[in-house]
Amino acid sequence: MALQLRPNCEYCDRDLPPSSQEARICSYECTFCADCVESKLANVCPNCGGGFVARPIRPGREWRVGVSLERQPASTKRVHLKYSLDDITVHSKRIRDIPPERR
Ligand SMILES: [Zn+2]
Numbered sequence: 001m002a003l004q005l006r007p008n009c010e011y012c013d014r015d016l017p018p019s020s021q022e023a024r025i026c027s028y029e030c031t032f033c034a035d036c037v038e039s040k041l042a043n044v045c046p047n048c049g050g051g052f053v054a055r056p057i058r059p060g061r062e063w064r065v066g067v068s069l070e071r072q073p074a075s076t077k078r079v080h081l082k083y084s085l086d087d088i089t090v091h092s093k094r095i096r097d098i099p100p101e102r103r
Pocket residue numbers: 009010011012013014032033034035036037
C-alpha cells in the first residue's frame with residue numbers, strides 16, 4: 001500500500017499537490033503545510049501528537065514498472081480538522097516541548 005498523498009492542508013485548507021515541497025506529514029499521513037506545522041502546530045500533530053517530516057515526492061514518471069504517480073495517484077479527498085482550534089492549542093502546548101523521538 002502506498003503513502004496516501006492528500007490534496008490539502010488539514011488546518012488552512014491550502015492545496016498541497018503531489019509535487020509540493022510545502023507538504024508535511026506525520027506517521028499516520030496527517031497532512032499539513034509547512035507554515036501551519038511551524039506557526040500553528042509547533043510540530044505537534046493535532047490528531048496523534050507526533051512530529052512531522054517533509055512529504056516525499058512521488059515520481060511522475062514510471063522509472064520502474066508499476067510505480068509512479070500515474071499508477072498510484074494522489075488522493076482527491078480533502079481532509080479537515082476534527083478538533084476545535086482551542087482544543088488544538090491546548091493539545092500542542094502540553095506536547096510541544098517534548099521532542100518527537102521522546103513522545
Ligand atoms: Zn496550512
